[in-house]
Each structure stands twice: as C-alpha cells, then as structure tokens.
Amino acid sequence: MHDPRFLLAVVALPFLGSVIAAFLPARSRNLASSLAGVIALASAAILVAYYPLIEQGEIVRYALPWLPSLGLDLTFRLDGFTWLFAALVLGIGALVILYARYYMSPEDPVPRFFAFLQAFMGSMVGIVLSGNLIQIAFFWELTSLFSFLLIGYWHHNQSARDGARMALIVTGAGGVCLLVGLLLLGRMAGSYDLDAVLASRAAIQADPAYLPALILILIGAFTKSAQFPFHFWLPHAMAAPTPVSAYLHSATMVKAGVFLLTLLWPVLAGTESWYLIVTTTGLATLLVGAWAAIFQQDMKGLLAYSTISHLGLITLLLGLGSPLAAVAAIFHTVNHATFKASLFMATGIIDHETGTRDLRRLSGLARFMPITATLAMVAAAAMAGVPLLNGFLSKEMFLAEALESHSGTIIDVLLPYLATLASAFSVFYSVRFIHQTFFGPPPVGLPHQPAEAPPWMRLPIEILVMACLLVGVVPALTIGPLLANAVASVLGDRTPTYSLAIWHGFTTPLLMSVIALVGGATLYILFRDRLNAVERSPIIGRLKGRRTFEAVLAAIVNVARGLHERFGTRRLQVQLRLIIITALLLGAVPFWRLGYSRGPLHDTLIDPVFGLLWMLGGACAVAAAWQAKFHRLVALVLVGGAGLAVCISFIWLSAPDLGLTQLLVEVVTLILLLLSLRWLPKRLPDIWPEGRKPPKVHVRRGGDIALAVAGGTGVAALAYAMMTRPPPHSISRYFVENAYSGGGGTNVVNVILVDFRGFDTLGEITVLAIVALTVFTLLRRFRPAPESIELPDQQRRQNAFDEASEDHAMGDTLAHYLLVPRVIMQWLFPVVLTFALYLLMRGHDLPGGGFAAGIATSIAFVLLYMANGTRLVEASLSVQPVRWISAGLVCAVATGIAAWVFGYPFLTSHSRYLTLPLIGDVPLASALLFDIGVFAVVVGTTLLMLIAIAHQSIRSPRARKPAQPATPEPQAGGRA
C-alpha cells in the first residue's frame, strides 16, 4: 500500500470502534467484543499492508493541517521501529480482546469496557504513529486518561478507584512535564516535527535548555514506565480486570515510556547526563522491581513488580547509550511484551477458575489445568531467561552490554554483578511463580474447583507462547527482519552489527546466565518456605511509595488550606480595605515617579458663603461618620445635611440640573433609608464599657482612620491638581455649539443626556429597571428578623393607650395625629404631579427632565402613602409600576429605533417646530419622547422599590400570627 492516508485509519479505527461500543446495549458482549476484535485486526491489516514499504526502509508520512501557525500539524509517521511497536500494540490488543470476551463475567456490561479498551488502543497507536512532538504528548495524556478508566472499570471496588486515581495522577503529572519537555525540545530543534527533531541532534545537545528538557521528558517517560521512584502506582493498577493488566503492562501504557526513550534516543542519548540519569534509574528499577517481585503473594503483584524490573532493564539498556544496547532494548521490549502478556492471561485464567491469585493458597494446579500450566511454564521460563526462549536472547544481549565499559564510572564496574544478581532474582520469582502454583499437593479450600479454561480463552496465550518459542528457537527467521527494520530506523547509520544466534559459544554472558539460573533456583529452594510468611518486601518494603504519595497529597492539601486561610478572607471589611489600599498605592505610583504638582492656575477667590456651607457640610459628614453606629437616625439626618451642602454646591458651580436632581434623590433616599430602619435590630450599647476597648480594637480603628484620612487626602490632592490646571480642549465645546442647532434644546446638559449621550441614559434607566425588579423579587420572599416582626414600640404603646382610655377607639391616636397633615398632603398630590409634568416638559431647554420629573412623581405617591397608609391608597389607586417600567423602556428604545426608518442610526434625534394656529411654534423633539420613556421608567422603578419596602409592614402581621412559628427557610429551587 502506498497511500499514506490510511495511516489515519490505523489510529482512527479504534476510536471509531470505541464510540460505537459506547452506544451498544449493556448486554451485547458478543457484538462488542467481535467488533473490537475486527477493528483491531483491521488496523493491524492496514499496518501489515504498509510492510513492503517499511521493509525498503521508507518512512510513511501523512500530515493534515491542524494548527499550522504553531507548527502543529496532525502528522502520522511510520518507520521500521514504529511499525514493529504498532504491530505489537495491535496484535496483542486483538489477543487481549479475544481473551477478555471469555474472561469478563456474562453479567458485566462489557460494551463500556471495550469502548475504553479500544480508545486506549487508539491512543497508544496514536503515540506510536505520531510524527509530531505535541501530538505525542496529546496521545500520551489520552493513554493516561483511558488507563484511568480501565483501571477503575470495577469502580465499585475501593482498590480500583484508588489504583486508577493514583495511576492517573502520577502518569498525568508526568505527561504535563513531558509536554513542556517536548516543547523545549521543539524549540531547540526549531520545529515540532519529529523528523526535523531527529535530525537536530547536535543543536539539541549543545543547547543550554537540553538538560531541563531532558529531565522533563525523562520524568514523563519514567512515570509512565513505572521507573523507580515512580513505580509505586503500577502494582495498584492491578485492581484492573486482568485483560487490562495484560495489555497495559505488557505491550502498551508502561511501554509508552520506553518507546519514547527509544524514539528520542538518537537525539537525546549519548550525553553524560543522559547516561547518569537513565542508567541509574534503570538499574535501580531493575533491582528494586526484581527484589520486590520475589516477595509478592499475589500472582498479579508478582508480575507487576516483574514488569517494573524488566522496564528498568530496558531503560538501563537505553541509558547505556551504545547502539548495541539500544538494539537489545528494542528486542527486549518485544520479548517482554509477549511473555508478560501471556503470563498475565494465564494468571487471569487461574484467578478465573480458582477464584484466587494468592500464591500461598494455590498449589498443584498442573493436574487440573495442564495446558494452561504448560503455557505458563514456557512463558515464565522466557521471563527467567531460559535458553531457546525469546527472553534468553535479549537477556544475553543485555548481559553482554553489561560487561562493556561505557563511561568509566563505578557503574561500569558494578554493572556485571548487579545484572547477574537481577537475573538471579528474575529466575527466583519465575520459579516461585510456577512452582507454587502448579506443583505440589492439590489445593485445599479454593473458592472454585479448578478446571481447564475454555479453548478460546487459551488461544491468545497459545499464540503468544508460540511466538516466544519461535523467536527463541529461530530468531533470524521470525523476529530478525522486523528487528532489523526497527533498529535501522532508530539507529540509522549507527546501526551496529549484531547476531541473533542462539549459540555464541561459551562466553561470559552465558556464564552469567548460568549463574543466574542456578543461583535463582537455589535461592528459591532455600527460602521458599519462609517467603509465604513475608508480609512485605524486606528492605524496600520500607519505601512506602503509595503511602508517601498519599502523605504528600495530604500535606499539599493541608498546606494549601493553611495558606488559603492565611492569604484569603471572607470578611468584607478586609476586602474593602484592600481595595482602597490598592487604589491608593496604584494611584500614588505615578506621582512617586513623576512628582506631584498643582497646576498653574491661581485659586479663585473663596466665596464666604461657600466656605460657611462647607464648614457645616464637613461637620455634618464627620459627625455622621461618628454617629452612625449607635444613632442611626441622627446619622441619617446628618448625612442629609451634608447632602444639602452638596446640592447647594452644585448650584454654586453652575449646575442647576444637578442641584435639582440631587435634591429630589436626597428626599427619596432618605425615605428609603427610613423605611428600612424599622427592620434593623435595636442598637445595643457598646459591648465594651467606655474606655475599656481591647487594644486590638484601638489599633484597627486607628488604622481605619489613617486609611480614611489617607484616602481623603489623596482624593483631595487629585481634585486640587485637576482644578488648578487649565482645561483641555474638551469635546464638550461641541456640545455647547451644537446643542440648539443640532439637538434642538438650550439646556446643554439635558441635550447631552437625551441626545448626544442618550445611549448612556438608556443604560442608566435599564439599571434602574433591573434594580427595581431585583428589589421587588427580593422583598417578595423577605422575612424580617423575629424581633422586628413585632409592631414598633411606639405603635404598641399608642395602641395600648387607645385601648385603655375611654374616649379613644383603636387607632385614634394615629387619626388625631394625622388629621391636619393628611388633608394637606392629600391635596398636594395633584400639585406635585403638575410640578413633575412641568419639569418633564421643560427639561430640554431648562433644568428638569425626565429623571427629575419621575422622582418628583414618585415623591407625590409617597406623600399619599404616608398620609393615608398603604391599604387606603391601594384601595383607591392602582399603580402598576412594572408596566410603567416596561412601557418606559419600550418607549425609549422605540424612539431610538424610529431613526432606522429614516436611514439613520439608533437614537438619531429629530427636532423641529410645528406651527399651530393660535398657539404658534411648538417644539417637537424626538428627544422629548425619549425623555418620556425615562420618566416612565423612573416613576415605575422608584415606586416599585418604595412600595415594595413599605408593603413589608402590612405583610408582617401575617408573619406575626402564632399559627406560623419559626418556619424553616423556604428555599425554592435552592440546592436542597
């Protein structure tokens, strides 16, 4: 096949299968498994179809543009090495699928399982076929994700959940490091394209970022390949269904790390740091894994540690940096995949058939399941490195390399001994694995009576064991060409001559092998009885990896919580102080850099009245600040005084509109605040007797005073600096010049509000509308505090008085109180309305306008409410504030949109004079219509808010009824 496009299919097919499987019904296990199998085989078939090209040493490439500006294209790339690896992934994948079909319980909803498995397979193939560094990272993280899902497949088991989580966190974290490492690598190479990277060895190794990149990439690879000290997650991943273990821990997942190391070997290997880090890590892993495997009681645990050990071996080989070692690494990768997969599957059969994997409980199974026993024995022999099996060949290569001198360090000296020792351990646990399971007396008290597994379930093992044998016996005819392709594409012109012969004569490696075999077997015979009593591995059992993992996580969280307490707050006061401090500091920075100076203008002469005004205004403000805690009403009155000073200042500063509006707003705000005062708690005296405040309080208040004074000073300084500077050439000149000619009004401020910047006003009335709706909504569910539900003290006393005195009926005190005021206030209502209409009408030319008119109108209503009480007013008048709001908004927007009809943008005003008989020129401005909209919204909103608050007084008697004791909070729709 020459069309590179099918490479995409190799990766895409498993994902497609995954999606299909996800939607299959839970019970369709035959369909799900056959579909998965077919897909794996189809992908594999495409791969096989590319073999002729690969054999010729060609590299198949297919790129789809994806993120070209960042040098990221979806690139698939197939060479000898990746072909071999992909074949392994897909081939073993197909076998695992077949195996899983029989392994998984009929009750198990396997479509989900196969969905995850295929997605995992796709991700793994994705890593292998990636022609781009980022794409590798992409699929890399996907394998972490899907392995998480696979390990946690039986998530109703605690161990599965924990194992999955640990695997994800460790490998995911490694993956992120890998991403950065690869990004650095790409930066050094000038491209993320793999071929470009592979071609820039010299540039990369000379780059100062080489070491950080190397470390980051190695962290990624080591976590994935369970290298010491990151190995601890792998044994816990055994909580996965056995087919998953067979797959993840033989050909995929853990192999991704060594795959990457092999792939990047040409550019990364050969430096001293590479040698030191990779070799040391590999060696440590090799020994630790082998040692721990000896002491496992769980068959899968033993295999897991053995996997760790073998991965260490491969890593060690890659770390050595010599081409021959690389060849051995590639070869061992393949070999390990075959025998380890078959061993896992055999373990699965035993578990399946006997109900346990405990080496201490199992015994003499060979007579119950002879075929499985045979297969397992062969595979275990391969693992131990027994001649005529594939494991022997690669281990011989390893031992030969161990004898070579690579760096002249102590590692060179120690390596032969340690390699032999590790091999002996390997023999030790292999023998134990086989002997304790299959030999000895028949087992007692197993959950199930052991029996041979169904033939289809054995078939994958048979195929794999056959492969072990064939490679072991006739390597050159079987694996030879494939390995040659792979080696050539990794090593290129550094490809060494190597021999795949079974017999090299009596060499030192052979001697080491023999020592290992004999030593391992001897050790087993010596210690076999004691092993069963071991709870955890001696020496390294103290390296409690997972415990450390959890402890580290816990420490992180505890530290985080401590820091969060320390550097965060829930308190409003602190947050407000921080905002003001920040503003003060940032506002001061420019003056600190450039210096503060007043402007060149002289102060204008102080008007004595203005001075008097602000003496009392300032006194009111300060006094209000002082009184607000214990004397709310007093503070309110004082703020009113300061407000009046502000209003008069506006007039003095040539802003009649502002004075007018501010006054009206003052009145409404005062009423609002008074309305709310009734619902606030009674002020209790200071909790500290006068003068006995704790020093902390003094300090805090002192700080607040300092901050307040600093803020006041800062704002004053800014204001002074502004006012003493000559005004810039402002855009407002245009407003004055065009207010009448273009806007049809003589009150420039109002023309700005309804025309030049009418859009602001539209937003402003929207704010009003929103706030009113919110207030209304909030008050519909308002529940006063229990002690406020009572009638105010005054009313209770007055009612009591009414009741007690003979010539008073209930409510007479109030009636007498309001008799005269009521008459006047009632008849003022139409007067105020008229005045409001007047303000509305004249706004465009003189101070006034829709807002002022609207507020005045609502004050008129408040007057009525105060005089007559809510019930009486609402019995006679029906005000529908929300309708007013709606109509006002629609009116304002419609006025704006009307301009569209004439081809002008939104809010384009139109004003002209209509000459009517008798009356003369009548100004007709669309702006007036807009202002009417504003008026309606303001009336609606102000009324809605005032009335909503006022209504609480009528509502509360209902709440006061004894029938309703403290009801639980009605949290409709809340998260209950």
Place this chain on the structure above:
Amino acid sequence: MKRLVPFPLLALALFAMWILLTGFSPGHVLLGALVALIVSRTMLSLRPEPPRVRIGWAMVRLAGLVLADIVRSNMAVAKIILSNPPDRHAGFIELPTDLRSPYALAVLALIITATPGSLWVQHDANRHVILIHVLDLVDETEWVTQIRERYERLLMEIFE
C-alpha cells in the same frame, strides 16, 4: 361640567400654577388647561371628603387678619429670641372648637402654626379639642377667646 371637572377649584389652582411656572402664552394656556383637567381628575380616585367652600369677603378678611397677626407675632418672637426674657413661660393650651370640617381645621392649623409663637399640636376628634403650644403664655383664656373670635367664626362662615 361637574363630571368633567370634579374639582373646579383645584383645577383652577393647578392651571394658575402652570401659568405661573411657564409664563403666559397661548400654547401654555392650552397645555395648562389640559394638565389641570387631567391631573385634577386624579383626585377622583382618592375620594377625598368633598370640600365645601363659600367664596366671599370672609376669605379676604381672614387673609388680612392672618397677615397682620403674622407680622405682629414675628416681631414679638424675634424680641423674645434676642432678649430671651427669664420670666417667659411657655405652655400648652386646650381649645375647644366647634369646627368639624377637616378643611376648616386644616386652615386653622395652618394659621396657628404659621403665626410665630403658637403651634398647633393636635386635634382630638372625639372631644373636639385642639391642643396648642404657645411660646409666651400670659393668659390662657385670652388666647382661647382670641382664636375663637378672630379665626373660628370666619372659618365657620367659609367652610360650614
């Protein structure tokens, strides 16, 4: 007419107010009339006690009396404030009244309160007694008779 303009006095007052505010022009006469008509009708829904007012000389006489009293008491109170005589003593007086119309009572309240030195505090509708505070109380009965003679009679004439 009554149906169209239910409160003619109010409408008139509003119209006058409009003209005072806007100035006299044909357009504003029309607009003012319109506003006065419409706004005065809002009182309909409030259903106030129907005011009965007799327009006549009594009103003018009352106005004159009140103005004169206000000027006089202004001087008196200013003197009190500036000299602050130690023998001044203030106090409440109770004033029985025959007035029943709330409008008449309101106008009396306005007069009493607008006159410096006296302050309407409340009217007990059950006992028909008005409570007044006086700044410089020399003779309680004199106050009572003065108010009854000078104001109450005229008010009865106008409102009842």
Place this chain on the structure above:
Amino acid sequence: MTGWLHHLIIAPILLPLLASALMLAFDERRRVLKRWLSLGASALLIVNAAALLWFTSDAGTGAVGPQVYLLGNWPAPFGIVLVVDRLSALMLLLTNVLGFTSLFYALARWDRSGPRFHALFLLLLMGVNGAFLTGDIFNLFVFFEVLLAASYGLILHGSGTERTSASLHYITINIAASLLFLIGVALIYSVTGTLNMADLATRIARTDPGDLALLEAGAAILGVAFLVKAGIWPLSFWLPRTYAAAAPPVAALFAIMTKVGIYVILRLSFLLFGEASGDAAGFANDGLLYGGLATMVFGVIGILSARQLTRVAGHYVLVSSGTLLAGLGIGGQALIAALLFYLVSSTLAVSALYLIIEPVERNADEEDMIAGVAEPVFDDEYVGAIEEEEDETGVVIPGTIAILGGGFIFCALLLAGLPPLSGFIAKFAIIDALLRAGSVGPMNWTLIGLIIVSGLATMIVMTRAGIDLLWTPGEDAPSRLSLVEVAPIGLLLAVCLALMLWAGPVMAYLEATSVALHDPAGYLAAVANAAPAGGTRP
C-alpha cells in the same frame, strides 16, 4: 457592512433590552411565552454575534476591519460609538453562546425559583454585550453598571441565606469599585477632555508632560476597578463565594464576567498605553504580571483546599484570570493570541462545569462531597485483591451517571488542560509562546510552572471529586436528568471539541486579533473616519 446590516452592531444590546422590556409587560403566569421569547432572543444573539464575527474577519466580504456605529448619528469623538472588531466580535460570540446554553439549562427548573429570571438574564447579556461593544469609557461604566445590576439580581435569584450574604459582599465591593471607576474617568477626562477611547488614544500621545502623572493616576485607579472585576488577588476573595452561591445557570453565565474585566484591560492597555508609552506601560505590565501570578497561586491554593466543587470552579476562575493577567503582563503577539484561545476555552470550561456540578452532586449521597484529598486512602503497601473480597463483575452504569460522568470527565480535562478538548491546545499555545520568546526569562518559567501546577491541582481535585461523586456506589437510585440539562452541557463541550478540531482557523483569527491589538491604527482610523449617515445631521 452597509445598509440595514449596519444595525447588527447595536442589535446585541437592543435585542435583549427590547425582549426583556416586553417580558415585563407580562406577569409570571405567562411563563411559556417568556421562555420562548428569551430563548429566541438568545438564539438570535448567537446568530448576530456570528454574523459580526464573520464581517470583521477576513472571511466577511467587503467590510474587513473594525466597524463603527455612531449612536445618534453624532460624529466620533462627540457622540458615543460602538465599535466591533475581531476582539469584540469574539467576546460577543462567546458571551452569547454561554448565554444561550445557560438559559437553556435554566429552563429545567431554575427559571422558576424566582420571578423575572428571563428579563434579568437577558439584561445581563445586554450589559456584557454593551461592555464589549462600546468605544467610550463612560458608556463602558454604564454598561458595567447594567451588567452588575443584572448580576446582583441573578445572584439573588432563588434567594436563601448564602445567596443574600454573598451578594451583600458582592454588591458592596462592586459599588466601591464603581466609585473608583468614576474617579478614574474623571481624572482622564480632566486631562484629555474626551471620553472616546480612540480619541483618548490620540490625545494621550499629545499629553502635556506636566499632566502625565494625573493621567496615569487616573488610568491606575480605573485599572483597580477593572482588576476587581477581573478577580486579581487580593481583590477577589468575594468571587468564589459569590459564584458558588449563585444558581448554576447564573454561575455558568458569570464565567464571562471576569473576562469583561480582562477584555477592558486588554482593550485599553493596547489602545491607550501601547508600546509608545514607555515607563508607565512597563510598570503596569509588571503589576499585571506579579498580580496575575499571585492570583494563580491563590487560585491553586483555593482549588486544593476546596471542599465543594463550586469552590473548585470559583478558584479555577481565579486561576484562569491570573493566567490571563500574568500573560498580559509578559505580552507579545503570539502570547496574546494564545491567551485569547485560553480565554475562550477556559470560559467555556468553567461554564460547563458550573452546569454539571449540580446534577452530579444531586446524585451524590452526601451533601459535603469532596472529603478532600487530605485523608489518606491507603494504609500500607499494596496487598492486592487477595485479602479483600471484591466483586469482579462490572456494574451497569445508569444512563444518567454515564452521561454525567462523561460530561464531568470532559470538564475536568478541559480545566486541567488535557486532551482531547481545547484546554490542551490552549495550554500548549501559551507555553509555546512563552518559550518562543527571544530569551525565556525567569517570569516566563514561573508562569509555565504555575500553569502546570494549576493543571495538576485541578486534575488531582477533580479526580477525587469525580470518583467520590460518581464512582462511589450509592444507595439511592440516581435522580432524573432531563435533556434540558444535558443538552447545554453537551453543546458547550461540543464547542470545545470544535475549537480543538478547528484549532487552525480559530488560532489564525486570534493571531490576526492579536496583531490588530498591537497595532491599533486600524481601530483608530475606523473610529476617526466613521461618517455620520446622510453626510450631515438632519
């Protein structure tokens, strides 16, 4: 964009305003009508935003570049202008997608937990859209107030103690920030005499040196107001709490709120204090960088210490803001483009997360779900499955859980920046840009480190939460999950998937956006040359 099409620029503001104004005319009994009205308006807003994006990108025929709308037909520096360029079109589209999905989700039941939900919701959209469109700093203030007011209403929607208490803080803090906003605007106006952003840009270049300090002080104080909204540390403690208190669809829409602050900082810093303005710009950039890094650290700490998923989400919002601010502080064309990608992706992710939290937690057994990763799970070395009797048969996952689980995993991946959704591309693009700079400074490394750490923290916590909530077998049957709840989450995730698949064109758009931001000449020219309709005013 000529003729009637031109009015599309203002439609994102008028459409929701009109729809909500009409809705107010109907009372609460006409719920169905209101639902259709708001959903329809919201869908139209997406179409509208997409059209604007089309017209401002190269894809649009004819009118390439920023489009200007002269309100009231007044010429540029005098009247208020709306400007839609690549950046604002992008933000509009993002906003209205979030708006639509959140609104859709709310139909499940949330819109019934209080009155006037739809009107408030649309008005929030109006405020946000307006903030993205306006080219006038005071009008920006007005739209800030619109969106804030609506957000106050929406947080309180459904009432309850926590919502009320949280909103009390939220409102107070924002009022304080608004006052700072006004002070800043006043200072800037007092020096430059203009409010139009483009006009400001040209006038600032000509500022008298003696007035410079005043101008910068104005910008700095204004900046504080934006930073409060953007959620910078230490001005953002209110944020996680407020968002957690809000109803899920509201919180999901709020995901855009911090981005409004970011947008304004982005817009104004490039327009007003671009490369030319020297020291001040450098100072501001350092501030953003350090502030952003601190925010990220605080966000990570918060994520790790969170006991509820809503808190995780809230602190993730901080991390996202911090990343953007720190990135802005470092600057550079490629980085800004990457940051914009991240902005879009993380906003969608947070929104989806807020939507999915509630149904996920609804299925959980306990109220306070995340035990926290603090408590060790393992007591010792691996012992395998030998000692525990474990059930090695899978359990059928109910459809509800499967869907939720899938959605949850996707959200987690997005947040942690893992494939296959857009979070990965965003992370890649940012780190790539940070590494591509001529010399990679220590601050670049710090930012990279924090990006990685924050991703890991998110992954750790989300894994734990997901396992606890979805995998731990519960006794109760899973509660019902309606399509109305699932569809919007799916839509958001689909958008993220699409961002991944079409990362190329998206990134090309964002790169062009970044280029235009760095060289605002096009923006300035568009505003300056916008001619009133009909030559002169009528």
Place this chain on the structure above:
Amino acid sequence: MEMLLSLAIGVLTASGLWLLFRPRTFQVILGLSLLSYAVNLFIMAAGRLRSDAPPIIGKDPASADPALYADPLPQALVLTAIVISFATTALLLVVLLASRGLTGTDHVDGEDGES
C-alpha cells in the same frame, strides 16, 4: 475656592471611607452615600470650577460660545452617576434587610463577631 472644594471632597471621602470600613451594614450604606457625594463633586471638579455660568444657552447661534459656560459634560456624567448610585444604594439597602432577616444580624459578614 479650588482648595476649599478639594477639602470638602477630601472630608466627604474620609468620612465615607471610615464608614465603609465599619462592620454594620447601615454604616456601610451611609458611607457609600457620602462617598458618592464626594465622587460627584470630584467629577464636577474635572470640568474645572465655574460660577454663574450654567450651560443653558440661548437660541441665537452667537450664544453657543463654549467659553461662556461651565463644562456641561461632567454635569451630564454626574447626573448619570447620581441615578446609578441611587439605584445601587436602594438595592444594597434591600439586600441588607434581607440579610438581616435571614441571618439575624446586621453585621456585614452575617455573623456577629467583634466590631
């Protein structure tokens, strides 16, 4: 006058800030009122001080001379600001009431700590 007005703004700001930092919601509301006075005057100050020059022009073109009038723009901005701060104050007030009803305290943090 400039110095006087600056001082006035400063005093209002300082009083407002002090109240803003207090723990009782009512104090905070009053503080915000005082602060908004200060800010409104500050915006006015941005247009520089002009006495007796209200921006109400005549109808003849000659009267449309900007030099004759106080800057109208800050006035328009203040009007908008007044309205908005009125609205938000009202809202905060009602939230305060609701919070007081639900939590039983008028402390800004909803729990009575030390003041």
Place this chain on the structure above:
Amino acid sequence: MMQAPDLPTWAAIIVGLLVLGGAALTLVGALGLIRLPGFYARVHATTLGATAGMAAILLGSMLCFSIIQTRPVVHEILIALFVTLTTPVTLILLARAAIYRDRSEKASRVSSDGGAEREE
C-alpha cells in the same frame, strides 16, 4: 463673589433692604434654634424664617426680576404658598412626636429606676 444685577437705584435699595431684612429675620429665627431652651420653644423660632423672612426675600426677588425682565414676575408666590402649606405639616408632626416621646420617656424613667435612656 461680589456681583449684582443692574437695577435702578430705588429698586436696588428696596431689593437690598428686603433681602437683607429677610436674611436678618431668618438669622434671628435660627439663633432662636440655638438660644431657646427646650424643643417646644425652638419650634417657634423656625417660623420666623418661614414666614416674614421668606416673604421679604421673595418680595425682593419678585421686584428684582420684574424690573430685569420688564414684566411682572410673580412665580415666587408659589414658593410662599408651598412653604406656608408644608411647614405646618412638618412642625405639627414633629411636635406631636416630641410630646409622645416625652411621655413615653417619662413613663419608662419611672418604671426603669432612672436608667440612662439612649437617644433613640
């Protein structure tokens, strides 16, 4: 700020006297607010400014603007009317409230063995 409209001398004198007199009367009333003991006495003081003081200033204003605009300007009447209508309302309401509070305070003083009452 020293400025004033150009008026004929006679008018200027009358206006000046009216305004000054009104202001002085108002000040006297306000002084009463300080000097007079007790709330009920102070209530009366306010009325000075609200009646004669205001009237004088309004007359001055009417005269002044009538001359400036060469037409009768009488809209100040409205202010007089409104103040006259509204001031009593406030004073009545305040005075009655004060009486009530006096009474209740006395009552609670008797009942609560003279514990210091807070202001509100």
Place this chain on the structure above:
Amino acid sequence: MTSLLLALAITASQILLGLAMGCAAFRMLRGPRAQDRVLGLDTLYLTGMLLLLTYGIQTGRTLYFETALVIALLGFVGTVALGKFLMRGEVIE
C-alpha cells in the same frame, strides 16, 4: 454704585443666611434629641432655599428658581417621614 450697594447687601444677606444655616446645623449636630435634629434639618433646608433665592437675585437668573421650588414643595417630605418615624416607628403603615 447702586449695583455695588446691592451686591454688598446681597452678599451680606447671604452671609447672614449662611450663619443661619450654621445655627441650624448646630442644632443638628448638638441634638440633644432626635426631634431637635430633625427640626435643625428642616430649618437647614428652608434657609438653604432662601440662600438659593438670594443667589438667583445676585446672578439675575431665574434658573435656580425651580430648585428653590423643589425645596419648598418637596423638601418637607423628608421631614414628614422623619417625624412620622419618630412618632410611629415606621414611615408608611
């Protein structure tokens, strides 16, 4: 000359009114009881209105008239509310 006289008279009366406002403010600050303060505020408003009227005369503009009118017509509403609150414990029943 007459103009100066008038100016002096108006300025003097403004100062007098300013002092009157000061007296009212004194009552607001001093109390001693709430109704005293409210009375002070009411007087402050009234005097402020008169001040605005003199300002109108001084500038010869009628622009400030409406503001004065607002105080005259609506200024009392706040005082009424305060008075009612003192008497009844709430403003609108």
